Amino acid sequence: MKKSFKFLAAIAVVVSLFSSCVGPYKTPRFVNIGTNETAFLIPLEQGTQTGQKMLKSIVYLEQKKVSTKRVEISQRQIETGRMWGDYKYIATDTVVIVHRAPVTREWTSDNSGTGSKNQVLNVESKESIGFDVPVNCTASVAEDDAAQFLYNFGGQSIDWVMDHTVRPYILDVLTTEFGKRSLDECQSDRMAVYTAMKDKTTKFCKDYGITIINIGAAGEFTYTSPAIQEAINTKFTSEMKITAAQNETIAANKFAVAAEAIKKQKELDVDVQLKLALAEAIKGGNLTWPNTLVLSGKDQSLMDIWGVKNLEKSQKP
Numbered sequence: 001m002k003k004s005f006k007f008l009a010a011i012a013v014v015v016s017l018f019s020s021c022v023g024p025y026k027t028p029r030f031v032n033i034g035t036n037e038t039a040f041l042i043p044l045e046q047g048t049q050t051g052q053k054m055l056k057s058i059v060y061l062e063q064k065k066v067s068t069k070r071v072e073i074s075q076r077q078i079e080t081g082r083m084w085g086d087y088k089y090i091a092t093d094t095v096v097i098v099h100r101a102p103v104t105r106e107w108t109s110d111n112s113g114t115g116s117k118n119q120v121l122n123v124e125s126k127e128s129i130g131f132d133v134p135v136n137c138t139a140s141v142a143e144d145d146a147a148q149f150l151y152n153f154g155g156q157s158i159d160w161v162m163d164h165t166v167r168p169y170i171l172d173v174l175t176t177e178f179g180k181r182s183l184d185e186c187q188s189d190r191m192a193v194y195t196a197m198k199d200k201t202t203k204f205c206k207d208y209g210i211t212i213i214n215i216g217a218a219g220e221f222t223y224t225s226p227a228i229q230e231a232i233n234t235k236f237t238s239e240m241k242i243t244a245a246q247n248e249t250i251a252a253n254k255f256a257v258a259a260e261a262i263k264k265q266k267e268l269d270v271d272v273q274l275k276l277a278l279a280e281a282i283k284g285g286n287l288t289w290p291n292t293l294v295l296s297g298k299d300q301s302l303m304d305i306w307g308v309k310n311l312e313k314s315q316k317p
Contacts, residue, residue: 023085029073036101038146039066042094061147071095098150102140105162106218109134121171122224125183130224133174135197137166138213139205149209161210169204170215173197187221 033039041064075089109120109132120132141149141158153161177193178186186193194216202212 023077023087024089026075026077026089029075029091031071031073031095031097033066033069033071033095033097034099035069036099038098038100038141038143039071040064040096040098040147040150041066041071042096043092044094045092058147058151061150065147066095096150096155098141098146099157100141100143100146102138102213103158103162104136104138105167106136107134107167108218109222119167120222121167121174123171123175123178125178125186126181127183129183131186132222132224133178134218134220135170135174135215136218137162137170137201137215139166139210140213141209142211145206145209145211147209152208158210161208165208166201166205166210170197170201173200190217190221 031039040061073095074092076092077087077089080086080088104114106114107119107121109118120134122130122132124130139158139162149158153165174193174197177196181189181193198212198215201215205212
């Protein structure tokens with residue numbers, strides 16, 4: 001019995017010593033890449049001066065672009081202690097993914113926007129009258145621009161870029177465009193300002209690897225000062241009333257002109273009918289009428305006065 005116990009104890013010691021000499025298993029590591037993602041397999045241990053310079057170029061990133069949708073990460077063994085099994089595996093590569101799906105931002109003053117806080121863009125007119133301009137913008141990263149986007153923003157998401165790069169640029173454009181216009185011009189030229197905003201922002205973003213899909217106003221102007229807003233509303237209401245009154249006056253004038261024309265037409269119709277009836281009566285011998293009348297001391301033909309044709313032949317002697 002004692003011999004069996006000693007034997008088992010010896011086996012346990014041997015197993016313990018053997019297991020202490022065995023390190024961790026090298027488990028393969030994979031990264032899956034989505035259909036709307038572009039991945040770059042970047043070496044972590046090419047730290048030469050040449051490699052560091054290349055890492056700063058878009059050409060280098062293009063060369064590291066992954067075409068497959070699953071990537072295995074390379075690993076190497078490093079020692080962690082003095083025993084045979086004191087080691088582990090570390091990655092020698094890293095996968096950086098650029099998400100290319102479109103992202104929409106609505107920068108407004110209330111919960112109608114993308115965020116719950118006030119994100120509206122506030123600008124001023126030439127007279128330093130402040131007002132809010134709500135803006136919406138949708139952007140994405142094209143496949144061909146993924147390396148450029150990664151180079152410029154170092155792994156940041158397009159969501160982050162929209163809020164921290166695109167929005168400040170749009171605010172700068174709107175501030176410049178509205179700042180050189182009077183308040184009335186800000187209202188009348190808003191479409192021109194939005195067009196300038198779209199053109200400039202689209203070009204700016206393209207240079208950084210971002211494609212603007214849509215950009216424009218997300219609502220109406222709201223003036224910072226309640227008094228200004230009330231004055232604008234009052235002015236608009238007055239202008240609408242004046243326009244309505246002008247339209248009513250124009251309509252009344254047109255009606256009067258039409259009524260006068262109808263009246264004259266009716267008078268003309270009666271006059272024509274009277275003359276035709278007179279002519280028919282004379283022709284039928286039912287009526288005799290002088291051929292001439294003395295007007296202003298001068299004989300004038302009744303035919304000339306009334307315009308009745310063949311009056312002399314129709315009249316009885």
